[in-house]
Amino acid sequence: MITVDLARRLRSAGLRWRPASGDRFVVEHLADADEAPDVFTLSDMTIEAHHYPTGTELGFNGTTEWALDSVSADAALWLPREDQLRTLLGPAFVSLTHETEDDEHLGWTVLLRPRSTADEHEHHVADDAETAYALALLAYLDASLRLDEPA
Structure with missing residues:
Protein backbone atom coordinates (compact mmCIF):
# COMPACT_ATOMS: atom_id res chain seq x y z
CA MET A 1 0.00 0.00 0.00
CA ILE A 2 1.31 3.48 -0.80
CA THR A 3 1.98 5.90 2.03
CA VAL A 4 -0.34 8.70 3.04
CA ASP A 5 2.37 11.19 2.08
CA LEU A 6 2.64 9.74 -1.44
CA ALA A 7 -1.17 9.73 -1.80
CA ARG A 8 -1.21 13.42 -0.80
CA ARG A 9 1.48 14.17 -3.39
CA LEU A 10 -0.58 12.42 -6.07
CA ARG A 11 -3.68 14.42 -5.11
CA SER A 12 -1.65 17.66 -5.15
CA ALA A 13 -0.34 16.74 -8.60
CA GLY A 14 -3.91 16.58 -9.92
CA LEU A 15 -5.11 13.01 -9.33
CA ARG A 16 -8.86 13.02 -8.66
CA TRP A 17 -10.94 10.33 -6.99
CA ARG A 18 -14.43 9.11 -7.79
CA PRO A 19 -15.07 6.71 -4.88
CA ALA A 20 -16.04 3.18 -5.90
CA SER A 21 -16.42 -0.17 -4.16
CA GLY A 22 -13.03 -1.68 -3.28
CA ASP A 23 -11.23 1.67 -2.98
CA ARG A 24 -9.02 2.23 0.07
CA PHE A 25 -8.85 5.55 1.89
CA VAL A 26 -7.92 7.30 5.11
CA VAL A 27 -9.79 10.13 6.80
CA GLU A 28 -7.43 13.11 6.55
CA HIS A 29 -7.89 14.60 10.01
CA LEU A 30 -7.31 11.16 11.54
CA ALA A 31 -4.12 10.43 9.55
CA ASP A 32 -1.49 11.15 12.21
CA ALA A 33 2.06 11.44 10.86
CA ASP A 34 3.45 9.48 13.82
CA GLU A 35 1.12 6.48 13.67
CA ALA A 36 -0.13 4.11 11.03
CA PRO A 37 -3.49 5.49 9.90
CA ASP A 38 -6.75 3.56 9.95
CA VAL A 39 -7.29 2.46 6.36
CA PHE A 40 -10.89 1.96 5.27
CA THR A 41 -12.20 0.13 2.22
CA LEU A 42 -15.38 1.08 0.40
CA SER A 43 -17.75 -1.87 0.39
CA ASP A 44 -21.41 -2.13 -0.44
CA MET A 45 -22.02 -3.58 3.02
CA THR A 46 -20.02 -1.42 5.42
CA ILE A 47 -18.83 1.81 3.76
CA GLU A 48 -20.70 3.13 0.74
CA ALA A 49 -20.16 6.15 -1.50
CA HIS A 50 -23.33 8.23 -1.79
CA HIS A 51 -23.19 10.67 -4.71
CA TYR A 52 -25.25 13.85 -4.29
CA PRO A 53 -25.36 17.05 -6.37
CA THR A 54 -23.52 18.78 -3.50
CA GLY A 55 -20.74 16.17 -3.35
CA THR A 56 -19.94 12.61 -2.38
CA GLU A 57 -20.44 11.33 1.17
CA LEU A 58 -18.86 8.14 2.47
CA GLY A 59 -21.46 6.46 4.67
CA PHE A 60 -20.32 4.14 7.45
CA ASN A 61 -23.07 1.53 7.80
CA GLY A 62 -23.19 -0.09 11.21
CA THR A 63 -19.49 0.15 12.03
CA THR A 64 -19.57 0.44 15.79
CA GLU A 65 -15.96 1.62 16.10
CA TRP A 66 -16.66 4.67 13.96
CA ALA A 67 -17.89 7.78 15.72
CA LEU A 68 -19.47 9.35 12.64
CA ASP A 69 -22.23 8.20 10.34
CA SER A 70 -20.53 9.67 7.28
CA VAL A 71 -17.63 11.78 6.09
CA SER A 72 -17.29 13.92 2.99
CA ALA A 73 -15.16 12.37 0.24
CA ASP A 74 -13.24 15.68 0.27
CA ALA A 75 -12.11 14.85 3.83
CA ALA A 76 -10.86 11.44 2.73
CA LEU A 77 -7.59 10.61 1.01
CA TRP A 78 -7.63 7.91 -1.66
CA LEU A 79 -4.92 5.24 -1.49
CA PRO A 80 -5.03 3.82 -5.02
CA ARG A 81 -4.27 0.13 -5.52
Whole structure:
Protein backbone atom coordinates (compact mmCIF):
# COMPACT_ATOMS: atom_id res chain seq x y z
CA MET A 1 0.00 0.00 0.00
CA ILE A 2 1.31 3.48 -0.80
CA THR A 3 1.98 5.90 2.03
CA VAL A 4 -0.34 8.70 3.04
CA ASP A 5 2.37 11.19 2.08
CA LEU A 6 2.64 9.74 -1.44
CA ALA A 7 -1.17 9.73 -1.80
CA ARG A 8 -1.21 13.42 -0.80
CA ARG A 9 1.48 14.17 -3.39
CA LEU A 10 -0.58 12.42 -6.07
CA ARG A 11 -3.68 14.42 -5.11
CA SER A 12 -1.65 17.66 -5.15
CA ALA A 13 -0.34 16.74 -8.60
CA GLY A 14 -3.91 16.58 -9.92
CA LEU A 15 -5.11 13.01 -9.33
CA ARG A 16 -8.86 13.02 -8.66
CA TRP A 17 -10.94 10.33 -6.99
CA ARG A 18 -14.43 9.11 -7.79
CA PRO A 19 -15.07 6.71 -4.88
CA ALA A 20 -16.04 3.18 -5.90
CA SER A 21 -16.42 -0.17 -4.16
CA GLY A 22 -13.03 -1.68 -3.28
CA ASP A 23 -11.23 1.67 -2.98
CA ARG A 24 -9.02 2.23 0.07
CA PHE A 25 -8.85 5.55 1.89
CA VAL A 26 -7.92 7.30 5.11
CA VAL A 27 -9.79 10.13 6.80
CA GLU A 28 -7.43 13.11 6.55
CA HIS A 29 -7.89 14.60 10.01
CA LEU A 30 -7.31 11.16 11.54
CA ALA A 31 -4.12 10.43 9.55
CA ASP A 32 -1.49 11.15 12.21
CA ALA A 33 2.06 11.44 10.86
CA ASP A 34 3.45 9.48 13.82
CA GLU A 35 1.12 6.48 13.67
CA ALA A 36 -0.13 4.11 11.03
CA PRO A 37 -3.49 5.49 9.90
CA ASP A 38 -6.75 3.56 9.95
CA VAL A 39 -7.29 2.46 6.36
CA PHE A 40 -10.89 1.96 5.27
CA THR A 41 -12.20 0.13 2.22
CA LEU A 42 -15.38 1.08 0.40
CA SER A 43 -17.75 -1.87 0.39
CA ASP A 44 -21.41 -2.13 -0.44
CA MET A 45 -22.02 -3.58 3.02
CA THR A 46 -20.02 -1.42 5.42
CA ILE A 47 -18.83 1.81 3.76
CA GLU A 48 -20.70 3.13 0.74
CA ALA A 49 -20.16 6.15 -1.50
CA HIS A 50 -23.33 8.23 -1.79
CA HIS A 51 -23.19 10.67 -4.71
CA TYR A 52 -25.25 13.85 -4.29
CA PRO A 53 -25.36 17.05 -6.37
CA THR A 54 -23.52 18.78 -3.50
CA GLY A 55 -20.74 16.17 -3.35
CA THR A 56 -19.94 12.61 -2.38
CA GLU A 57 -20.44 11.33 1.17
CA LEU A 58 -18.86 8.14 2.47
CA GLY A 59 -21.46 6.46 4.67
CA PHE A 60 -20.32 4.14 7.45
CA ASN A 61 -23.07 1.53 7.80
CA GLY A 62 -23.19 -0.09 11.21
CA THR A 63 -19.49 0.15 12.03
CA THR A 64 -19.57 0.44 15.79
CA GLU A 65 -15.96 1.62 16.10
CA TRP A 66 -16.66 4.67 13.96
CA ALA A 67 -17.89 7.78 15.72
CA LEU A 68 -19.47 9.35 12.64
CA ASP A 69 -22.23 8.20 10.34
CA SER A 70 -20.53 9.67 7.28
CA VAL A 71 -17.63 11.78 6.09
CA SER A 72 -17.29 13.92 2.99
CA ALA A 73 -15.16 12.37 0.24
CA ASP A 74 -13.24 15.68 0.27
CA ALA A 75 -12.11 14.85 3.83
CA ALA A 76 -10.86 11.44 2.73
CA LEU A 77 -7.59 10.61 1.01
CA TRP A 78 -7.63 7.91 -1.66
CA LEU A 79 -4.92 5.24 -1.49
CA PRO A 80 -5.03 3.82 -5.02
CA ARG A 81 -4.27 0.13 -5.52
CA GLU A 82 -1.62 -1.27 -7.84
CA ASP A 83 -4.14 -2.11 -10.58
CA GLN A 84 -5.65 1.39 -10.41
CA LEU A 85 -2.25 3.05 -10.65
CA ARG A 86 -1.32 0.89 -13.65
CA THR A 87 -4.61 1.76 -15.35
CA LEU A 88 -4.07 5.48 -14.71
CA LEU A 89 -0.66 5.29 -16.42
CA GLY A 90 -2.45 4.05 -19.54
CA PRO A 91 -0.39 3.86 -22.72
CA ALA A 92 2.61 5.48 -21.00
CA PHE A 93 3.18 2.21 -19.10
CA VAL A 94 5.67 -0.21 -20.67
CA SER A 95 6.61 -2.73 -17.98
CA LEU A 96 7.06 -3.65 -14.35
CA THR A 97 10.11 -5.71 -13.40
CA HIS A 98 11.27 -7.19 -10.14
CA GLU A 99 14.98 -6.64 -9.63
CA THR A 100 16.97 -9.24 -7.69
CA GLU A 101 20.62 -10.09 -7.26
CA ASP A 102 21.69 -13.40 -5.73
CA ASP A 103 18.09 -13.96 -4.56
CA GLU A 104 18.14 -10.61 -2.75
CA HIS A 105 15.24 -8.23 -3.41
CA LEU A 106 16.52 -4.96 -4.89
CA GLY A 107 13.20 -3.40 -5.80
CA TRP A 108 10.55 -2.95 -8.45
CA THR A 109 11.03 -0.86 -11.58
CA VAL A 110 8.27 0.72 -13.64
CA LEU A 111 9.28 1.68 -17.17
CA LEU A 112 7.35 4.45 -18.98
CA ARG A 113 7.43 5.34 -22.66
CA PRO A 114 9.42 8.42 -23.65
CA ARG A 115 7.35 11.57 -24.14
CA SER A 116 9.12 12.42 -27.37
CA THR A 117 11.66 10.87 -29.71
CA ALA A 118 14.36 12.99 -28.06
CA ASP A 119 13.59 11.57 -24.60
CA GLU A 120 14.58 8.25 -23.07
CA HIS A 121 12.38 5.75 -21.24
CA GLU A 122 11.67 6.78 -17.66
CA HIS A 123 12.50 4.34 -14.83
CA HIS A 124 10.82 4.58 -11.41
CA VAL A 125 12.14 2.29 -8.68
CA ALA A 126 10.75 1.44 -5.23
CA ASP A 127 10.77 -1.36 -2.68
CA ASP A 128 7.25 -2.44 -3.64
CA ALA A 129 5.35 -2.46 -6.93
CA GLU A 130 2.54 -0.17 -5.75
CA THR A 131 4.97 2.56 -4.72
CA ALA A 132 6.89 2.22 -7.99
CA TYR A 133 3.63 2.69 -9.92
CA ALA A 134 2.68 5.67 -7.74
CA LEU A 135 6.07 7.35 -8.27
CA ALA A 136 5.75 6.80 -12.03
CA LEU A 137 2.24 8.27 -12.01
CA LEU A 138 3.42 11.24 -9.96
CA ALA A 139 6.16 11.98 -12.50
CA TYR A 140 3.70 11.45 -15.38
CA LEU A 141 1.14 13.85 -13.87
CA ASP A 142 3.81 16.44 -13.12
CA ALA A 143 5.16 16.33 -16.68
CA SER A 144 1.66 16.36 -18.17
CA LEU A 145 0.61 19.49 -16.26
CA ARG A 146 3.84 21.43 -16.77
CA LEU A 147 4.31 23.80 -19.66
CA ASP A 148 7.69 23.39 -21.30
CA GLU A 149 9.88 26.42 -21.20
CA PRO A 150 10.64 27.97 -24.60
CA ALA A 151 13.86 26.73 -26.19
